[in-house]
Amino acid sequence: SLFHEILFIGVVIMAQFLALAGLGQSIAPMAIIAEDLDVPGNPGQQAWFAAAYSLTVGTFILISGRIGDIMGHKRIFIFGFFFLGTWSAFAGFSAYTHRPVFFDVCRGFQGIGAALLAPNALALLGRAYPPGIKKNIVFSLFGAMAPWGFVLGALFASLFAQYSWWPWAFFSYAIAAWLLAAFSLLVIPKSLAHDAQLAGSPSSSSSSSGKVHFDYTGSVLGVTGLVLVNIAFNNGPLYGWGTAHVYLVLIFGVLALVAFGWVETRAISPILPVKAMTSTVTYTMALVGIGWGSFGIWIYYSFRFLLELRGESPLAVSIEYLPAMICGLLAAGVTGFMLTHTPVAFTMMIAMVAFFLGQLITATQPVGQTYWAQMFVAILIMPFGMDMSFPAATIILSNHMPREHQGLAASLVNTMVNYSISIALGIAGTVEVAVNRKGADATPDDVMMGIRCAWWSGVVLAAVGVI
Numbered sequence: 001s002l003f004h005e006i007l008f009i010g011v012v013i014m015a016q017f018l019a020l021a022g023l024g025q026s027i028a029p030m031a032i033i034a035e036d037l038d039v040p041g042n043p044g045q046q047a048w049f050a051a052a053y054s055l056t057v058g059t060f061i062l063i064s065g066r067i068g069d070i071m072g073h074k075r076i077f078i079f080g081f082f083f084l085g086t087w088s089a090f091a092g093f094s095a096y097t098h099r100p101v102f103f104d105v106c107r108g109f110q111g112i113g114a115a116l117l118a119p120n121a122l123a124l125l126g127r128a129y130p131p132g133i134k135k136n137i138v139f140s141l142f143g144a145m146a147p148w149g150f151v152l153g154a155l156f157a158s159l160f161a162q163y164s165w166w167p168w169a170f171f172s173y174a175i176a177a178w179l180l181a182a183f184s185l186l187v188i189p190k191s192l193a194h195d196a197q198l199a200g201s202p203s204s205s206s207s208s209s210g211k212v213h214f215d216y217t218g219s220v221l222g223v224t225g226l227v228l229v230n231i232a233f234n235n236g237p238l239y240g241w242g243t244a245h246v247y248l249v250l251i252f253g254v255l256a257l258v259a260f261g262w263v264e265t266r267a268i269s270p271i272l273p274v275k276a277m278t279s280t281v282t283y284t285m286a287l288v289g290i291g292w293g294s295f296g297i298w299i300y301y302s303f304r305f306l307l308e309l310r311g312e313s314p315l316a317v318s319i320e321y322l323p324a325m326i327c328g329l330l331a332a333g334v335t336g337f338m339l340t341h342t343p344v345a346f347t348m349m350i351a352m353v354a355f356f357l358g359q360l361i362t363a364t365q366p367v368g369q370t371y372w373a374q375m376f377v378a379i380l381i382m383p384f385g386m387d388m389s390f391p392a393a394t395i396i397l398s399n400h401m402p403r404e405h406q407g408l409a410a411s412l413v414n415t416m417v418n419y420s421i422s423i424a425l426g427i428a429g430t431v432e433v434a435v436n437r438k439g440a441d442a443t444p445d446d447v448m449m450g451i452r453c454a455w456w457s458g459v460v461l462a463a464v465g466v467i
Contacts, residue, residue: 007187008128009138014180015077015121016145018084018173019057019114021153023421025169026050026107027303028154028314029161036166037100043304044238045100047429050300051234051422052104056111057118058419059226063219065119065411066271070214073127074192077120078184084113085177092170113177115418119411124192126398136339136395143390144332147324147383150299154321158314213269221260222271226419228253233426237433281397285412287348288393289420290465291355291385296421297428297458298359298382301451302375309367309448320371324383331387338388339395347392349466354385356462363455367448390417424461428454 026033026049031040039045068076091106125142129135157169232250239246264270306317338347358381365374393413436442436450 004187004189008189009125009141011180011184011187012077012121012124013142013145015080015114015117016142017149017152018081018177018180019118019418020146020149021173022053022084022088022110022114023050024150024153024155024318025157025173026053027300028158028318029166029169030303031307032161032314033103033166034100036095036098037103038098039100043432044429047237047300047425048100048104048234049107051230051425052107053111053114054296054418054422054425055227055230055234056108057114058415058417058422059223059230060112060115061119061414061418062271062411063223064116065123065414066214066219068120068123073120073123074184074188076116077124077188078181080113080116080120081177081181081184082113083116084110085174085181087113088170088177089174092167092174095165095167111418115414118414122394122398122414124188127192128189131395131399133336133340135398136391137336139391139394139398140332140336140339140387143335143387143394144328146386146390147328151318151321151325154303155315155318158318162313162315215264215267215269215271218260218263218267218271221256221263225253225256225260228256230419230422230426233423234429236426237429241430278400280400281412284348284393284396285416287352287465288389288413289416290461291352291389292417293420293424293427294355294359294458294462294465295382295386296424297454297461298362298378300425301428301454301458302362302378305367305448305451306375309444309451320375321379323376324379327380327383328387331384332391334384335388335391339392344392344396347388351385351388351392352462352465354381354388356459356466358382358385359455359459359462363452363459367444424458428457431457 030046030049033049034040034042034046064076064080087106087109091103091110094103094106097103122139122142125135125138129138153173156172157166160166160169160172228249230253232246232253235243235246235249241247264272265274303317306312306320307314312320335347338350358378361374361378361381369375390413397412432450432454435453436446442450
């Protein structure tokens with residue numbers, strides 16, 4: 001029935017909502033959380049609050065999509081909500097430890113929960129709807145949840161942090177995730193509960209005897225390589241790139257990724273099939289990574305700019321981002337129309353232009369300027385980059401891959417979205433530290449110069465995407 005279909009779409013798109021809310025809940029009140037964890041005034045440590053989450057989301061998504069293809073997307077989707085809620089609760093309890101490392105570890109495991117959700121949510125939608133107008137609309141709604149999730153996650157986290165206790169943001173998030181897990185059991189159709197390998201056509205992941213293979217070696221090497229490279233990029237600004245453990249971790253990470261590539265060309269059932277990486281898929285993935293990496297820099301340093309240099313409260317800053325929610329819905333509607341009336345490549349180009357303009361407008365604003373002059377305009381523009389690039393890329397990959405690899409298609413997009421955010425924060429952090437070397441002794445002008453140069457690194461990334 002129509003009512004059941006609405007409930008199904010609603011519970012599935014909440015996966016995207018919670019994934020971005022998980023990012024926003026640590027960025028808005030980062031200074032308050034840092035005080036409780038005994039790392040105030042330490043941008044390098046605070047960057048890990050967001051980077052640890054994005055790291056594991058981007059790293060484990062590829063595997064979770066493949067697991068969903070084998071074990072069933074509905075089963076992994078529901079478990080993802082439960083896992084996400086459990087580690088969100090642990091993140092809240094980390095306030096008692098006063099240890100930032102424990103909080104970062106909990107954030108990392110929380111990201112694994114989001115990683116289990118995202119590709120399987122998109123795979124459920126990909127299996128439920130054939131290519132067409134309805135599929136484009138549903139995927140656009142899924143993408144529209146990104147700004148809604150981030151802004152409301154930041155808003156409620158700020159409310160708890162300022163007027164109650166910041167761990168309650170994580171406890172309430174956990175309760176919501178657990179309730180959605182229970183609700184998913186009821187509303188996701190039974191026809192989507194079967195394993196994708198059984199529901200779809202035979203694939204290379206199944207032998208002639210019907211046995212389904214999982215690429216354990218490739219999974220370990222891929223995850224290890226991605227994690228080590230990401231840790232190196234985010235620890236570089238914190239400890240310095242000349243520190244032995246930083247560049248050694250980077251070297252081992254690159255070696256693991258090289259080994260991963262070699263294994264994937266020989267695996268019976270690779271988690272990243274070489275045949276799937278066509279020129280269209282590769283080009284689309286590169287654009288997604290560039291655009292969302294630029295967005296990660298924009299959102300993190302915009303919050304720091306408003307909190308530290310303009311002296312606004314976390315709640316006030318979160319409220320200033322509310323227009324992004326409306327623009328997100330508008331962008332979703334425009335995207336749904338464009339995907340049915342214009343080439344998908346044109347939609348991706350508009351998304352890259354939006355990322356570039358939003359970054360450029362933000363990077364050139366002075367500290368003493370009113371919010372309405374440039375920051376407000378940038379907040380209106382950036383959702384178009386988010387909500388145009390995500391559904392466009394997902395539809396391209398979903399339509400270019402067979403039914404049994406819908407989990408992989410969704411995983412590729414989500415991997416680039418989240419992993420690029422974490423890597424880009426490391427790049428921007430390196431730029432910031434190179435410009436502002438004074439640390440705790442930095443003046444507001446020094447801090448502004450570091451933030452502005454970090455923004456300009458995002459401008460360069462977005463410009464590459466446009467070109």
